Amino acid sequence: MIITCDKCKTRFQFDIRLIKKTLFKVRCSKCKHIFSVDTQPKEEVYELRNPHIDTEKKIIAVCNHKGGVAKTSTVLNLGASLSLSGKRILLIDFDVQANLSLLLGQKNSASFYEIIQKETDILAAIKNIQPNLYLLPSNTKMALLAKRCLQQKYFGYVLRNALEPIKDSFDTILIDTPPSIKFFTPNALIAADFVIIPTQSEFLSMNGVLQTENIIKALSKLHPLNYKILMTLFDEKDTASKVIYSKLKKKYADKIFNTMISLDPKMRESQIINKPVMSYDSQAISALQYQALAKEIELM
Ligand SMILES: Nc1ncnc2c1ncn2[C@@H]1O[C@H](COP(=O)(O)OP(=O)(O)OP(=O)(O)O)[C@@H](O)[C@H]1O
Ligand SMILES: [Mg+2]
Structure with a gap:
């Protein structure tokens, strides 16, 4: 510990x-x-937050009900960018698909499930991926987590309580969530201080943003949360993308990050070798954009 x-x-x-x-x-x-x-495990704490929007951005959940919008890629590449400035960054794979763990070459490692089962300690489960970058992996047993925890009275607080003793060991914690609204996403939102909603510039992607906003609003009495929308997989050659982006910008104004992430073949190539894109090609457009996003978040 x-x-x-x-x-x-x-x-x-x-x-x-x-x-x-x-x-x-x-x-x-x-x-x-x-x-x-x-070293005695602490009594579980269920205190409510102050009834104002929390301006801290220590624990960031990356959520969108829609699949394939670059949630996992954002957690990995934003985390790697933030760690470049010497900050200790923890990435949490809170998705049964375990894509983040697979991208980082961590197959069959102990996950949050084994922590809840008390088969391992949270710090023992956390892997050091590269300097300043850490991962709490996921595995297929995470599918049992929801069933096990739903019997608990405060099942929405499971992740938040587990992070309480370790959160001061990291400067920023990024949580990857699955494309669903059950158990994992509410737990990530209740643990978080801030939410990033990645979305493609596509007509149907708007629905995913609205659904995520609705969950944030539903939780807001108990746990007010600030959020921003991140445009991902942006194709500058595609007219529809540009039109939808300008509509989103009008509707959401300063709720959209200034930085957007382009569709970049280097991103997929970097994933083949289990590396963040900036470790594969530091001049790749998406590598530079994730670093710009890290700066924008630091200055927020
Ligand atoms: N900037 C990018 N340019 C090109 N491809 C990208 C980019 N970002 C992500 N991708 C690719 O898009 C696909 C979806 O990305 P990712 O897995 O991060 O999405 P997700 O929202 O986490 O998906 P899921 O909802 O299934 O968890 C992946 O194949 C990934 O390699
Ligand atoms: Mg994912």
């Missing part, structure tokens, strides 16, 4: 298997301060 010194805030990797007690004292090797560490 990661422990943080109360005084100088230095973080240390600590193997709790070395200690038999759940509550013990340690001395910080940097500032020599002695502080207590409690």
